[in-house]
Amino acid sequence: MATASQYGTWPSPIDAALAASHDGRPEYLGTVGDEVWWTAPRPAEGGRRALVRRHADGTEESVLPAPWNVRSRVIEYGGLPWAGTPRASGGPLVVFAHFADQRLYAYEPDGDGQPRPLTPLSSVGGGLRFADLRVLPERGEVWCVMEEFTGPAPTDVRRAVVAVPLDGSAAEDRGAVRELSDGRHRFVTGPQLSPDGRRAAWIAWDHPRMPWDGTEVVLADVPAEGGPFTGPFTGAATVLGGPDEAVCQVAWAEDGSLLYASDPGGWWELRRVPADGLADARARSTALLPARHEEFGGALWRIGMQWFAPLTGGRIAVVHGTGTNALGVLDPEAGTLTDVPGPWTEWSSTLAVHGDTVVGLAASARTSAEIVEVDTSSLDARVIGSAHSDAVDPAYLSPGEERVFTGPGGREIHAHVHAPHHPDYTGPEGELPPYVVWVHGGPTSRTPLVLDLEIAYFTSRGIGVAEVNYGGSTGYGRAYRNRLREQWGVVDVEDCAAVALALAAEGSADRARLAVRGGSAGGWTTAASLTSPLARDVWACGAISYPILDLAGWAKDETHDFESQYLESLIGPLAEVPGRYAERSPINLVDAIKAPFLLLQGLDDVICPPAQCDRFLAAVAGRSIPHAYLSFEGEGHGFRRKDTMVRCLEAELSLYAQTFGFERDDVPRLELTT
Numbered sequence: 280m281a282t283a284s285q286y287g288t289w290p291s292p293i294d295a296a297l298a299a300s301h302d303g304r305p306e307y308l309g310t311v312g313d314e315v316w317w318t319a320p321r322p323a324e325g326g327r328r329a330l331v332r333r334h335a336d337g338t339e340e341s342v343l344p345a346p347w348n349v350r351s352r353v354i355e356y357g358g359l360p361w362a363g364t365p366r367a368s369g370g371p372l373v374v375f376a377h378f379a380d381q382r383l384y385a386y387e388p389d390g391d392g393q394p395r396p397l398t399p400l401s402s403v404g405g406g407l408r409f410a411d412l413r414v415l416p417e418r419g420e421v422w423c424v425m426e427e428f429t430g431p432a433p434t435d436v437r438r439a440v441v442a443v444p445l446d447g448s449a450a451e452d453r454g455a456v457r458e459l460s461d462g463r464h465r466f467v468t469g470p471q472l473s474p475d476g477r478r479a480a481w482i483a484w485d486h487p488r489m490p491w492d493g494t495e496v497v498l499a500d501v502p503a504e505g506g507p508f509t510g511p512f513t514g515a516a517t518v519l520g521g522p523d524e525a526v527c528q529v530a531w532a533e534d535g536s537l538l539y540a541s542d543p544g545g546w547w548e549l550r551r552v553p554a555d556g557l558a559d560a561r562a563r564s565t566a567l568l569p570a571r572h573e574e575f576g577g578a579l580w581r582i583g584m585q586w587f588a589p590l591t592g593g594r595i596a597v598v599h600g601t602g603t604n605a606l607g608v609l610d611p612e613a614g615t616l617t618d619v620p621g622p623w624t625e626w627s628s629t630l631a632v633h634g635d636t637v638v639g640l641a642a643s644a645r646t647s648a649e650i651v652e653v654d655t656s657s658l659d660a661r662v663i664g665s666a667h668s669d670a671v672d673p674a675y676l677s678p679g680e681e682r683v684f685t686g687p688g689g690r691e692i693h694a695h696v697h698a699p700h701h702p703d704y705t706g707p708e709g710e711l712p713p714y715v716v717w718v719h720g721g722p723t724s725r726t727p728l729v730l731d732l733e734i735a736y737f738t739s740r741g742i743g744v745a746e747v748n749y750g751g752s753t754g755y756g757r758a759y760r761n762r763l764r765e766q767w768g769v770v771d772v773e774d775c776a777a778v779a780l781a782l783a784a785e786g787s788a789d790r791a792r793l794a795v796r797g798g799s800a801g802g803w804t805t806a807a808s809l810t811s812p813l814a815r816d817v818w819a820c821g822a823i824s825y826p827i828l829d830l831a832g833w834a835k836d837e838t839h840d841f842e843s844q845y846l847e848s849l850i851g852p853l854a855e856v857p858g859r860y861a862e863r864s865p866i867n868l869v870d871a872i873k874a875p876f877l878l879l880q881g882l883d884d885v886i887c888p889p890a891q892c893d894r895f896l897a898a899v900a901g902r903s904i905p906h907a908y909l910s911f912e913g914e915g916h917g918f919r920r921k922d923t924m925v926r927c928l929e930a931e932l933s934l935y936a937q938t939f940g941f942e943r944d945d946v947p948r949l950e951l952t953t
Contacts, residue, residue: 281705286712286741287941289704292671293739298732299924304648305665308631308638312365315631315638315663317650318349326919330361330375332388333664342388348378351410353426354841355886358410358582374414374421381408383421383443396450397443404428404435411469411583419445424469424582425456434840437462440470440481459512468582473531477501479512480529480537487844490579491723493522496529496539498557518560527576532589540576540586545757547576549587549597567611573601577628578723578753588630588637590655596637598626602693602754606639608655619653621660622646625727642729644679674702677738679728686777693748693755694778695728699741706741711789713939714743714782716775718797718804722763725752736928742935743788749774767849768811768863771804776814792939795821799887799916802826809876810868820938822931824879825916828891830860839886869898875905875951877934879927881914905951
């Protein structure tokens with residue numbers, strides 16, 4: 280018999296330390312011979328990313344001890360930070376980007392030496408950075424993307440496809456890093472080398488477009504093998520894509536045909552250009568599974584993401600779905616797509632192939648992200664790394680439910696609803712629970728329905744959570760994604776409010792106890808929700824993390840290069856609609872704030888800098904608005920350290936306790952000032 284107790288007061292075995300210790304997931308899977316490698320989070324080790332090796336015999340080890348941190352800062356969000364190659368003797372050779380200095384290092388894990396630098400340091404701006412690596416031992420080089428700062432401003436930067444010598448000759452000599460592309464595009468991905476070694480293909484785009492708006496596929500000729508060549512690629516030309524077509528991945532099939540994921544019909548689909556049609560690629564391109572209203576690609580937030588991987592015999596492993604992602608094996612000749620069976624409901628955009636085997640990263644509402652190996656002939660799947668183990672009795676987990684709500688004008692809004700849940704407690708008769716709407720970042724992104732102990736931290740205490748994939752989110756086609764064009768601060772704010780009010784109207788949530796929280800772009804939507812006349816009367820309080828608060832400042836010089844013109848599409852051209860930037864910015868609407876708020880910020884954040892928080896707090900000062908501000912040394916955009924995440928979760932819970940009217944003695948009381 281469950282005990283009736285006020286929502287928010289239930290005891291829970293999921294404390295903030297437990298939730299923080301399980302924050303993050305493996306990333307960047309790859310194979311080195313018959314071994315599988317990946318990067319893994321280490322929240323308790325300063326938030327570094329470790330490099331993990333799974334030997335052919337199934338044993339697993341972390342090959343680089345602290346403080347080595349395998350993480351790239353290219354476009355600040357990073358990209359594929361490592362690559363490896365097997366060798367006939369001496370074990371594998373691995374090249375990786377080290378976060379602290381962003382240099383590339385060569386490492387022989389079976390040898391006696393330490394990692395040795397391959398690239399130089401630079402004192403200009405943010406220095407030299409590298410991502411999307413491919414090790415080519417036959418050429419004695421690493422091919423990758425190089426990001427080079429040319430001045431002190433965040434936008435004083437250029438990018439190129441480059442070759443880095445494996446012999447270390449570029450470790451102190453920038454001139455030895457040879458540029459392979461012609462520099463005409465501001466953004467590039469790493470080159471994909473054709474099976475015959477004669478051609479390279481990569482993706483490029485330019486401001487003001489973002490990669491989910493429009494990109495191009497560049498094809499170039501590669502000189503014959505026989506050691507490093509001295510010049511750039513030759514004959515580079517755009518062959519696919521354009522301003523309104525977003526190619527998010529390219530790869531070569533074993534027969535020399537070019538595969539790519541693009542959205543000319545409004546959904547990311549898998550397309551192919553035959554080997555004999557590359558000279559007329561646009562005309563010869565065909566969809567492998569036409570007219571399917573689901574996504575076979577996604578938003579290219581990091582360089583080197585993978586939604587598909589060619590297999591032997593012409594088959595292709597594909598991540599696909601609408602709102603959720605399955606892993607399937609596509610047979611283009613038969614026109615069939617067969618999904619991998621198993622308990623997983625969300626496959627990530629990272630794949631690795633070895634022969635007939637594909638390795639992916641999969642999770643579900645009950646399991647954390649696991650590394651899964653699939654025999655593509657039999658579709659037998661097994662977990663080979665990062666195996667889920669219950670950190671807490673699953674009885675304490677809210678199952679989560681996919682819902683579709685109705686927003687203004689009758690538009691659909693996708694969301695996941697996690698009701699308060701505890702095996703031994705229930706709310707008192709007649710009381711409705713408080714709910715917190717979680718707003719994802721991006722904003723061109725989405726929240727998957729997967730196990731998240733941060734959500735369970737709240738639901739197991741009697742606080743509901745609704746994750747809203749508002750208009751503008753990915754996973755539902757370009758039309759849904761484009762709802763946010765020039766409507767940021769409107770559609771997202773309205774959709775989050777509509778979900779909260781619908782939960783209250785149906786009797787699932789207490790109308791007087793609704794909160795909103797989010798980080799990055801979600802922090803913007805949270806702040807906008809508390810200040811906008813569209814929604815400010817909906818919310819009792821809000822938790823804002825590393826947000827954008829001043830659109831004009833962010834658009835001019837207060838963010839990194841990658842997103843420096845993002846607002847041109849999200850808000851509109853600054854030169855044409857400056858008033859819109861002022862009208863929607865929370866910093867200009869502080870008079871309208873009624874609800875208490877918590878503001879969380881990393882002091883090393885170059886994407887959403889703390890200066891915006893400083894100005895916002897100065898504007899709020901003296902207005903009798905209860906609030907708290909917590910800032911963290913050593914944290915950038917998105918918190919990675921365990922102690923930081925513990926402090927933030929406990930502060931957020933205390934904010935809700937004080938606002939919603941319940942007591943908690945298991946977290947420090949958050950001091951709210953006015």
